[in-house]
Amino acid sequence: MxxxxxxxxxxxxxxxxxxxxxxxxxxxxxxxxxxxxxxxxxxxxxxxxxxxxxxxxxxxxxxxxxxxxxxxxxxxxxxxxxxxxxxxxxxxxxxxxxxxxxxxxxxxxxxxxxxxxxxxxxxxxxxxxxxxxxxxxxxxxxxxxxxxxxxxxxxxxxxxxxxxxxxxxxxxxxxxxxxxxxxxxARNTLTVEAPVAQWEEWTGVPMPGSGQYVVPGALQPVAVDREADVGVYADxxxxxxxxxxxxx
Ligand SMILES: CC(C)(COP(=O)(O)OP(=O)(O)OC[C@H]1O[C@@H](n2cnc3c(N)ncnc32)[C@H](O)[C@@H]1OP(=O)(O)O)[C@@H](O)C(=O)NCCC(=O)NCCS
Incomplete structure (x- = not known):
């Protein structure tokens, strides 16, 4: 073609x-x-x-x-x-x-x-x-x-x-x-920071506790802090x- x-x-x-x-x-x-x-x-x-x-x-x-x-x-x-x-x-x-x-x-x-x-x-x-x-x-x-x-x-x-x-x-x-x-x-060319519920919606992965989460499409884990209600991902x-x- x-x-x-x-x-x-x-x-x-x-x-x-x-x-x-x-x-x-x-x-x-x-x-x-x-x-x-x-x-x-x-x-x-x-x-x-x-x-x-x-x-x-x-x-x-x-x-x-x-x-x-x-x-x-x-x-x-x-x-x-x-x-x-x-x-x-x-x-x-x-x-x-x-x-x-x-x-x-x-x-x-x-x-x-x-x-x-x-x-x-x-x-x-x-x-x-x-x-x-x-x-x-x-x-x-x-x-x-x-x-x-x-x-x-x-x-x-x-x-x-x-x-x-x-x-x-x-x-x-x-x-x-x-x-x-x-x-x-380059360790974090892009950063995505959002409330935990938002991450759960984007990824379909429940995140009941704080820690490192492997989610579809991410090149490294997302760091979740439940107390601060935030998930941070660096691409x-x-x-x-x-x-x-x-x-x-
Ligand atoms: C990355 C991307 C641009 C490559 O485009 P492409 O036109 O498919 O690339 P090519 O046809 O030159 O293939 C590149 C290599 O990937 C392999 N490949 C391409 N599509 C593939 C597929 N669907 N499954 C497995 N391998 C695949 C090819 O076999 C080739 O490997 P080779 O060295 O063994 O020949 C395309 O996959 C894409 O748009 N991905 C989504 C967006 C993205 O990730 N962009 C890159 C980051 S900026």
Whole structure:
């Protein structure tokens, strides 16, 4: 099948489809994360958002991305998803020339998964980054199989390999095959904090006492404090870098 690529600013009529795809891609609780600047993805930065459409004009995949200034060091990587957006907004407001593009997420519609569309998104991100004159595409990668191993520290999980030497995680593997390198683990790129009853509703898991709870879709346990009536979850990611200079 032939796919067409657009930016969201070229096809604002597809925003509802994008939001629908987004809604189905994550566990419910991640939609209540601490990202107050997220709306800028769809307005200020709409021209950087990549939409891949099938022959019937249905959105098959999206890639969210923003340009920003990064000094190339591990300590200068934004700590959270919201900090990425704040950095991108600052870069734009101060009229500075971005030297990196930073991906926020890639989503492929379920019926199109496993056909290499994620590589198409990443290639588009790299192409946009090169067009902007950026040196790197940096990405806080959310490993897709980590939720199956919520008790394994992410630092350990990223070192798991298959017998052929490739990363164990399918999504980390896609980046690695495209020549990306591992930068560091970010322990809480997103935080979700909510009353216990809310967590029970989101996850379907009763939480009668305080402690660490394994819930569907979470990459590590949710810390529940019944007395304070709060559950806190930190979503960890793996920073990776695609150099753009010689990228195909
Ligand atoms: C992660 C995601 C973008 C990958 O997209 P994709 O187009 O399916 O990726 P690919 O077709 O390139 O497949 C990547 C790898 O995952 C494997 N894979 C893809 N879909 C799979 C499925 N449903 N079941 C098992 N493995 C699958 C592929 O076999 C491939 O592994 P390989 O190295 O053995 O070939 C997609 O699964 C997705 O949208 N997930 C929900 C949102 C998300 O988690 N995004 C990433 C965090 S930002």
């Amino acid at each position: 032939a796919f067409a690529t657009h930016s969201l600013s070229e096809r604002p009529d597809l925003l509802d489809q994008v939001l629908e795809l987004d809604k189905g891609a994550w566990p419910d609780f991640l939609r209540y994360r601490d990202t107050p600047h997220w709306k800028h993805v769809f307005d200020t930065f709409a021209h950087h958002q990549i939409l891949i459409c099938d022959g019937s004009n249905r959105v098959a995949a999206v890639g969210y991305m923003v340009p920003l200034v990064w000094d190339g060091t591990l300590t200068d990587l934004p700590e959270t998803l919201d900090e990425i957006l704040v950095r991108a907004l600052q870069t734009e407001e101060e009229g500075r020339k971005p030297n990196a593009v930073c991906a926020l997420a890639a989503i492929v519609a379920q019926e199109y998964q496993g056909r290499g569309l994620s590589r198409m998104i990443l290639r588009e991100m790299r192409r946009s980054g090169r067009q902007l004159g950026c040196a790197d595409l940096i990405i806080p990668v959310r490993p897709t199989w980590k939720a199956r191993y919520p008790l394994i520290p992410l630092e350990e999980y990223v070192r798991w390999t298959r017998t052929d030497g490739a990363p164990f995680d399918p999504w980390l593997r896609v980046h690695w095959r495209m020549g990306a390198s591992f930068l560091k683990v 960890p990611h793996v920073w990776m870098k695609h150099p753009l200079a010689n990228a195909a």
